[in-house]
Amino acid sequence: MPGPVAAYVVACQERTGSNLLCGALSAQGGLGAPDEWLGRSRLHQRLVDSGTAAPSSTPGAPRPGDLDAYVDAMAARTAPGAVFGAKVHWYQLAAALDDGWLDDVRGAVPRAARSDAVVVRLRRRDRVAQAVSMLRAQATGTYVAPADGSAVDEVRHPEPYWATGGGDPLEEIERVVGTIDAHDARWSQHLAALDVPVLEVDYEWLTADYDATVRDVLAFLDHPLPATAAVPEPRTARQADARSAELIEAYRRSRRS
Numbered sequence: 171m172p173g174p175v176a177a178y179v180v181a182c183q184e185r186t187g188s189n190l191l192c193g194a195l196s197a198q199g200g201l202g203a204p205d206e207w208l209g210r211s212r213l214h215q216r217l218v219d220s221g222t223a224a225p226s227s228t229p230g231a232p233r234p235g236d237l238d239a240y241v242d243a244m245a246a247r248t249a250p251g252a253v254f255g256a257k258v259h260w261y262q263l264a265a266a267l268d269d270g271w272l273d274d275v276r277g278a279v280p281r282a283a284r285s286d287a288v289v290v291r292l293r294r295r296d297r298v299a300q301a302v303s304m305l306r307a308q309a310t311g312t313y314v315a316p317a318d319g320s321a322v323d324e325v326r327h328p329e330p331y332w333a334t335g336g337g338d339p340l341e342e343i344e345r346v347v348g349t350i351d352a353h354d355a356r357w358s359q360h361l362a363a364l365d366v367p368v369l370e371v372d373y374e375w376l377t378a379d380y381d382a383t384v385r386d387v388l389a390f391l392d393h394p395l396p397a398t399a400a401v402p403e404p405r406t407a408r409q410a411d412a413r414s415a416e417l418i419e420a421y422r423r424s425r426r427s
């Protein structure tokens with residue numbers, strides 16, 4: 171008989187609405203702040219700041235000296251008594267698995283909570299739209315649009331994550347869709363091998379019926395919202411613009427011809 175949910179992972183890929191969902195979970199109060207604790211661009215600094223970096227860790231090749239100590243330090247930042255949450259993109263887990271400092275995704279939550287950890291698997295059915303969203307975020311340096319309209323700093327990665335930034339945009343989309351498919355298959359394989367409860371959620375459900383989808387996720391995480399309580403307002407806004415629509419349409423047209 172499984173116990174109450176002690177920790178959770180939002181298992182996703184980029185541009186699947188993960189900030190929208192994780193914003194709702196963070197706003198709930200008892201579910202921590204599911205951040206990208208394994209996120210490559212900040213991992214080395216987080217390890218150093220928490221005193222858990224391996225001597226060999228560098229910004230380009232972050233490596234914990236003691237993963238459990240690192241995860242515990244991140245968990246200590248969430249409110250006392252809150253359920254710990256982590257958001258993990260496949261490429262972040264893959265890097266950790268390849269480096270050998272983690273055996274499976276449950277390593278991203280505190281050891282004491284692993285046997286009662288659950289997974290919310292977030293995907294986007296429209297992979298062309300997802301790929302275009304990735305390329306637009308990379309091109310504009312804007313990965314998130316706060317719903318309150320506040321400004322965010324541009325993010326420029328030293329090396330492009332998903333595309334070269336040059337060349338034929340339709341070929342870029344094709345390549346990124348291929349990466350999304352491959353990473354999705356790896357998530358499926360990885361989760362199928364674990365004895366862990368998984369709730370499947372699609373970006374399309376989240377955006378078509380935000381209230382009902384967030385309620386379903388909260389119930390799965392043992393934090394059901396009473397029918398009389400309102401779902402927290404989205405913290406992020408939709409980013410896709412006219413250029414996104416143009417690229418999606420051009421790609422679809424090219425596939426039909």
Ligand SMILES: Nc1ncnc2c1ncn2[C@@H]1O[C@H](COP(=O)(O)OS(=O)(=O)O)[C@@H](OP(=O)(O)O)[C@H]1O
Pocket residue numbers: 183184185186187188189190299300303304306313314377404406407408409410
């Ligand atoms: N409120 C709301 N309504 C509709 N869509 C929304 C909303 N908030 C975020 N989004 C869209 O989610 C996409 C970004 O996904 P992620 O947050 O997973 O991106 S990432 O983690 O930073 O890579 C990205 O998709 P695109 O609009 O296709 O670019 C965001 O616009």
Ligand SMILES: OC[C@H]1O[C@H](O[C@H]2O[C@H](CO)[C@@H](O)[C@H](O)[C@H]2O)[C@H](O)[C@@H](O)[C@@H]1O
Pocket residue numbers: 184206209211212259313314325331
């Ligand atoms: O595509 C790589 C990563 O790009 C985004 O992360 C970057 O922007 C974040 C702010 O929106 C910042 O916190 C992070 O350190 C940057 O790497 C995106 O949010 C990530 O999901 C994505 O993996």
